[in-house]
Amino acid sequence: xxxxxxxxxxxxxxxxxxxxxxxxxxxxxxxxxxxxxxxxxxxxxxxxxxxxxxxxxxxxxxxxxxxxxxxxxxxxxxxxxxxxxxxxxxxxxxxxxxxxxxxxxxxxxxxxxxxxxxxxxxxxxxxxxxxxxxxxxxxxxxxxxxxxxxxxx
Numbered sequence: 001x002x003x004x005x006x007x008x009x010x011x012x013x014x015x016x017x018x019x020x021x022x023x024x025x026x027x028x029x030x031x032x033x034x035x036x037x038x039x040x041x042x043x044x045x046x047x048x049x050x051x052x053x054x055x056x057x058x059x060x061x062x063x064x065x066x067x068x069x070x071x072x073x074x075x076x077x078x079x080x081x082x083x084x085x086x087x088x089x090x091x092x093x094x095x096x097x098x099x100x101x102x103x104x105x106x107x108x109x110x111x112x113x114x115x116x117x118x119x120x121x122x123x124x125x126x127x128x129x130x131x132x133x134x135x136x137x138x139x140x141x142x143x144x145x146x147x148x149x150x151x152x153x
Contacts, residue, residue, distance in 0.1 A: 016080025017044070022074045025065055025090075027110050033061040033141065044079045049146045052123045054086060056144045059116035060088035063142070068092055074097045082123070083147030120144050 023029040064073045070090035124144040132139025
């Protein structure tokens with residue numbers, strides 16, 4: 001049996017290729033997302049981004065699994081020659097527990113919890129949150145970009 005190669009969904013607005021993975025909200029979702037992104041980055045010749053991408057996607061998918069009641073977790077990766085941008089989308093959850101409610105816990109909680117998004121921030125060139133917009137109200141999107149920083153003259 002040969003390893004499956006991800007198939008592009010459509011061209012990314014960032015240039016390059018766009019890939020999607022839809023996962024059931026189970027305890028296995030973070031591992032499946034890690035494996036998906038690892039394969040994608042190796043095939044797309046970004047092996048230097050694998051470790052950071054695995055950490056970041058694990059954090060975002062784990063947050064969706066632990067803090068929302070979403071039935072599905074969506075992972076979207078846009079890959080071009082210089083960068084990869086990964087977005088994790090969930091359908092939200094009970095009030096006060098969706099991603100967008102509080103990005104940073106109070107400092108007293110950071111000692112045991114809440115370090116994951118700080119880790120994402122430290123590894124990513126950029127990251128942020130958004131919503132599903134008019135088309136998918138209630139959805140929460142958390143994304144990060146890894147790659148070489150732009151050189152400004």
